[in-house]
Amino acid sequence: MNLKELAERLKLSQTTVSRALNGYPEVSAKTRRRVEEMARALGYAPNQQARRLATGRSMSIGHVLPRSLHEMLNPVFMEFIAGAGETYAQRGYDMVIAIVDDGQEESAYQEIVARKKADGVMLHGPRVAETRHTLLKSLDLPFLVHGRIPGAEDATDWIDMNNRRAFERAAHLLLDLGHRRIAFLNGLEDMDFVARRKAGYMTALNDRGVELDPALMRNSAMTEPFGALSAREMLTAARPPTAFLVSSMITAIGVSRAISECGLRIGQDVSVITHDDALSFLPNSGEVPIFTCTRSSVRTAGIRAAEMLIKRLIDQPVEPISELLEADLILGQSTGPAG
Amino acid sequence: MNLKELAERLKLSQTTVSRALNGYPEVSAKTRRRVEEMARALGYAPNQQARRLATGRSMSIGHVLPRSLHEMLNPVFMEFIAGAGETYAQRGYDMVIAIVDDGQEESAYQEIVARKKADGVMLHGPRVAETRHTLLKSLDLPFLVHGRIPGAEDATDWIDMNNRRAFERAAHLLLDLGHRRIAFLNGLEDMDFVARRKAGYMTALNDRGVELDPALMRNSAMTEPFGALSAREMLTAARPPTAFLVSSMITAIGVSRAISECGLRIGQDVSVITHDDALSFLPNSGEVPIFTCTRSSVRTAGIRAAEMLIKRLIDQPVEPISELLEADLILGQSTGPAG
DNA sequence: GTCGAAATCCAAAGCGGTTTGAAAGCCGTC
DNA sequence: GACGGCTTTCAAACCGCTTTGGATTTCGAC
Known part of the structure; x- marks a missing residue:
């Protein structure tokens, strides 16, 4: 079931059907309803590849993980991913994860751009001496840092815990x-x-x-x-x-x-x-x-991070956006007065 | 830089260039070399969306995780993913991960099929009373189980630890x-x-x-x-x-x-x-x-799992494939004779 | 009844590849 | 020198959607 068939069934042009489904204004409410009902009835879902090709947007967000980083951050990373993944799904984005050998990061990013694999990427585990952000800037690939890059706090989007x-x-x-x-x-x-x-x-x-x-x-x-x-x-x-x-x-x-x-x-x-x-x-x-x-909660951070990155992709704000989360200090059984 | 430009530069048709790069036999060694060199020089990489649309294959593998499952298997899952991810990358596949609410799995799989989001999926955390595999069979979506599904051992691809x-x-x-x-x-x-x-x-x-x-x-x-x-x-x-x-x-x-x-x-x-x-x-x-x-090593399992699933996608073996990994029994400091 | 703007709808041109079917080039043979 | 059989190359169709630019219809105003 594709657009063409659907349009034929409805005796409408592909244009109108497409517009109806994508919420464009130049289609009457009546027609729109008719189209939507038929689409639902026939279980029509636009082919993602075709849409991507036509729009030039991949509707997915990349996470490039050098192996060493992954190993260190494994559990934390996964929880972050889970949070971000929720948000992606809700907003219609896919999450693609690339786990690459150390030193292959640069080419991974280049490939993302060259082959239009993702519209933006999440930058994990910034170092004290970080360089990935300059590469991403030069590639013109939108990104958000989970953490902060020293010296680039005002020049990049980021979310961090204090x-x-x-x-x-x-x-x-x-x-x-x-x-x-x-x-x-x-x-x-x-x-x-x-x-x-x-x-x-x-x-x-x-x-x-x-x-x-x-x-x-x-x-x-x-x-x-x-x-x-x-x-x-x-x-x-x-x-x-x-x-x-x-x-x-x-x-x-x-x-x-x-x-x-x-x-x-x-x-x-x-x-x-x-x-x-x-x-x-x-x-x-x-x-x-x-x-x-x-x-x-690093999961919450993931959720916010995804929202922010998507905002970057859609609204393209002029100023960098960032968010600093405060941690709670919670009293448990493991502390007491010094002997 | 796209195929068309590259072909013009080479004074060849798109067809020939495409074939040269994709290893088809009907192109002379000389031409192939010339094409490859020019492609490298110009940094040409085929647009993935376009290729996907044309071939009908998405060249990516999906992992659908219901939230509850994810929470239980979090660290183990991540390590498996890391292993699988390595292999995917080497073989030119992307990994897309969808984290969905419990009960949304079915629609997640349907969407993968309808929108051609992935060529196959990895099935995680099989239950004693598992049903996902029947859905996947009916959707005709290739999959490999990490673990085994009771009663379906001979009817599904799987990798498991003994x-x-x-x-x-x-x-x-x-x-x-x-x-x-x-x-x-x-x-x-x-x-x-x-x-x-x-x-x-x-x-x-x-x-x-x-x-x-x-x-x-x-x-x-x-x-x-x-x-x-x-x-x-x-x-x-x-x-x-x-x-x-x-x-x-x-x-x-x-x-x-x-x-x-x-x-x-x-x-x-x-x-x-x-x-x-x-x-x-x-x-x-x-x-x-x-x-x-x-x-x-669950990471090793991930590596093998990815290889097997890709084999399924490419070779389409008639018989189900499976692999049973044996665990080592390793002596440490935590055991001794009963008092 | 006519006119013009607004509201709808449409045909066709991309997007960037792959693949089909046919043409052209090359060679040795009779 | 015409012919058959390979090898090599090409033009064009196709994948399924979005979007441009234009056509058609509707409708109130004059």
Whole structure:
């Protein structure tokens, strides 16, 4: 069932039928209704390929993931995607995901443009030294950054969580509880969000005149063993920390494992605050959550991000658009006053 | 830069250029070389929309995820996708992912067919009472199941891990170590793989004449708290288990948390075996892995699945194709002889 | 009754490829 | 030198939709 057949059945031209279905004004309400009914009755749906070719728009949004990035952000990424995907579907966009070898990103983007695979792309996991945005600008491919690109905050569309403020507040909470030796397990140093979280932590400690101890600050991919190993080493060292600030819940789980294994009790002997991305398979939201945490739903971020990118594609606003989400600071069972 | 321009530059017809680039035999080697060079020089890449319209193939593969399924399988799903995505990219296919509300699946598939959005789809998370495959058959949309559909093993393409054997072996290992009270924390009961794992567990226990204790068997979404809560309750009950068989590493982490909190030592006082999907953010592969586990890389499964589905699309084999992957049983630190 | 604007509708030209059916070029053969 | 059989190339149709520019109809105003 295609437009032509449908038009013949209706004894109308393809033009009129097309216009009726696409909501153009130059068709009478009566005709429009007739067309719509017939289309429904015959189960007509316009062929997407044909429409794309004719309009020049692909009605899809691309996500290019270098493999290394994907591996680090896997669960978080998926949740973001899920949120964005919802919105895409509602708005009639498709989501195409390309997972490419590191270093193949550039050609992936070029191909998206050359072959008109997507109308816009989502840029994931911006680094401290980011370059992808300049490529995208030169390719004239619309994009939105999930996170922020240092130095390009005013020149790109982005949505981000206020990492700095969240971690500053979390650190302040620990300081308020009397903790002075606060370990900080953070993600890989070249990621922008990692730098911002570190800045928040440092600001808080500086505010209170607490000296930074490099021995208490570590960076790594945010795995469970990273948390367990680090915590174990730190807790058995000369001057152990009394609290941990942890960038990811998975790592925090590792930390709490180490704490138990050291014969200590979490929340009493040692405090832990983590960041909770509100991942569905890692719920931390009982009556009293296990972990005290900064929480910001990455899924919600995905939803907003998709809306913003689509807005960019359709309305083409002159000014860059951006949104900064604040994280909640949520009290759980993993924090208590310093011994 | 499109075909027409390229052909003009070469002083050839579009036909010849198209054929040269697509490897048709009726074009001389010399001409072909000339065309290829010019195409490369001018950075020509055929417009995908146009090609799709002309060929009727979309050169993309769909993944339709009902929201509930996505939430349960999130991390595993993402890893599978990553594997499949690699293969798609290599073979020139795009991956389009649709995340839809529960109950919208049917219309999502219909739309894929009506609008020619994808040439085939991957079917995720088959249930014990599965029906999607009959819909897909009637829509004549090629698909491959990740997992197996009970009763349709011989009528559908699928790739699966040998869940039953894996869990049977794991249970046997625990039995060999002298454990008799073996708790089993499994996924949601309506999933096919959950049923198979249960069958494996039950077979092993029956083999040794160990009676099943319903109090030791639980089903739930495989979250961390599910593991922690269940283990805590069981360990503090009248006749506590001495070992846990756990369907997911995330849940196993919860179990180990509960074990510690009960003042017990994992691997000594209580044994744990889990299934390890080899997720990148949950490494369990040090010199001696933390968890004794059955391991099967879901990413590898994704790679193979994509290859198989593409084979289906291209070669259209008459017989259904399938592949059963065996899991490794890997000894870690979490198992030891029953006290 | 005529005129002009507004409201409807239509034929045809793209969009950028693939593919069919036919023509042209080339070669050796009789 | 005409002919048959390959190889190589081409013009044109086609995929199914959107959209331009124009034609036709409607209708109130004069």
